[in-house]
Amino acid sequence: MNFDAFNLNEKVLEAISYMGYNEASPIQEQTIPAIMEGHDMIACAQTGTGKTAAYLLPILNKLAVNEPEGLNTLIIVPVRELAKQIDQQIQAFSYFLPINSISIYGGGDGMDWEYEKKSLMGDANIVVGTPGRLISHINLGYVDFSKIEHLVLDEADKMLDMGFFFDIQKIVSFLPKHRQTLMFSATMPPKIRSLAKHIMNKPKEVTIGLSTPAEGITQTVYYVFEHQKSKLLNMIIQDRPNYDSILIFTSTKSKVNSIARAIKAVEKSIDAISSDLEQEARELTLQKFTSRQTRILVATDVLSRGIDIKDINLIINYDAPHEAESYVHRIGRTARASTKGEAITLVGEHDIRKFKAIERLISSTINTAKLPESLGEGPDPLAPIAPFKRSPQKRFNNNRNNLKK
Numbered sequence: 001m002n003f004d005a006f007n008l009n010e011k012v013l014e015a016i017s018y019m020g021y022n023e024a025s026p027i028q029e030q031t032i033p034a035i036m037e038g039h040d041m042i043a044c045a046q047t048g049t050g051k052t053a054a055y056l057l058p059i060l061n062k063l064a065v066n067e068p069e070g071l072n073t074l075i076i077v078p079v080r081e082l083a084k085q086i087d088q089q090i091q092a093f094s095y096f097l098p099i100n101s102i103s104i105y106g107g108g109d110g111m112d113w114e115y116e117k118k119s120l121m122g123d124a125n126i127v128v129g130t131p132g133r134l135i136s137h138i139n140l141g142y143v144d145f146s147k148i149e150h151l152v153l154d155e156a157d158k159m160l161d162m163g164f165f166f167d168i169q170k171i172v173s174f175l176p177k178h179r180q181t182l183m184f185s186a187t188m189p190p191k192i193r194s195l196a197k198h199i200m201n202k203p204k205e206v207t208i209g210l211s212t213p214a215e216g217i218t219q220t221v222y223y224v225f226e227h228q229k230s231k232l233l234n235m236i237i238q239d240r241p242n243y244d245s246i247l248i249f250t251s252t253k254s255k256v257n258s259i260a261r262a263i264k265a266v267e268k269s270i271d272a273i274s275s276d277l278e279q280e281a282r283e284l285t286l287q288k289f290t291s292r293q294t295r296i297l298v299a300t301d302v303l304s305r306g307i308d309i310k311d312i313n314l315i316i317n318y319d320a321p322h323e324a325e326s327y328v329h330r331i332g333r334t335a336r337a338s339t340k341g342e343a344i345t346l347v348g349e350h351d352i353r354k355f356k357a358i359e360r361l362i363s364s365t366i367n368t369a370k371l372p373e374s375l376g377e378g379p380d381p382l383a384p385i386a387p388f389k390r391s392p393q394k395r396f397n398n399n400r401n402n403l404k405k
């Protein structure tokens with residue numbers, strides 16, 4: 001479907017064409033008309049589906065027609081990288097419109113604070129912020145939300161996972177009751193429904209391809225013993241000299257640096273990023289990777305959600321993610337917006353069961369690659385899997401429940 005079909009303002013259409021978007025993505029096709037009609041909306045869509053434009057375009061379209069006075073739209077997101085990225089998209093889409101936007105997140109200096117304060121008092125028309133920072137400003141009493149017409153919660157499930165349920169409710173309690181509320185979430189756990197009930201008005205619902213990786217991704221799995229992993233990793237990298245952007249995920253912060261050190265033996269252009277890094281260092285590392293100055297980045301799941309880095313050639317999961325959903329988010333960093341990409345997962349002897357759950361979730365069996373001969377045999381994925389050992393606490397709870405019966 002072409003963007004012309006939405007009856008958008010010509011200045012918005014012009015910006016869309018500058019962005020190089022030709023066709024609306026499925027989430028855009030299904031949500032834009034209802035949002036333009038003014039409905040509240042719960043949309044279940046993963047990152048990489050074009051969900052940001054799905055809510056930004058109708059809002060900007062409205063502001064193109066009725067020039068906003070003061071703070072008109074509040075977008076709440078879980079992490080600062082996402083806040084900045086959305087703000088960049090707003091600036092691109094509103095290039096021809098008289099609209100000011102700002103991203104507001106923790107970790108800045110005093111200058112940032114003053115600028116944020118003025119923006120929240122009405123200098124900005126659109127604020128994209130993380131819950132904690134917004135609450136800090138709200139608590140000081142000067143924030144003027146009286147003209148807010150739109151509230152967007154992006155990556156709502158992630159925000160609830162991070163424990164922001166009450167913070168979000170608190171922020172919403174300061175907003176005008178009459179407003180349009182849009183909630184975008186990769187998953188729809190009951191907590192999201194409960195939040196929606198509190199803060200939304202007869203929302204329309206749209207679900208788009210939950211838990212299916214983009215079609216352009218070639219997925220491969222290696223079953224490999226832990227001690228074989230770093231050698232295999234180096235071989236995979238050496239086999240792909242023409243890839244200039246490789247992102248490696250691991251589940252634990254503690255492994256990030258050791259993996260980076262192991263790779264340094266074959267590739268010098270490598271960095272590591274985790275939530276342990278200070279904000280400035282994190283931004284610089286990310287920016288060097290995005291601009292292709294660094295070829296390889298090792299990261300924890302911090303980066304797997306929402307962050308839009310274009311054209312990553314290869315995603316390597318150094319270990320199977322803890323949750324099956326995370327797999328889809330991690331590999332969603334490649335083949336964004338229908339390009340091609342490759343995702344390789346190294347599944348250790350203890351992660352086979354976890355990986356089977358991922359295959360069930362995405363309803364497909366991922367192609368198994370044979371280990372290079374020099375590494376020897378890996379674990380057998382078809383061998384019977386030993387039952388999970390119960391933790392003492394779980395055993396205690398179970399016994400207690402049995403006693404109650």
Ligand code: AMP
Pocket residue numbers: 020021022023024025028046047048049050051052053306308336337
């Ligand atoms: P998102 O899911 O919002 O993070 O978007 C993922 C990527 O797709 C971003 O780089 C967008 O700029 C891009 N994108 C969104 N909508 C379209 C579209 N209709 N055509 C081409 N690219 C798009």
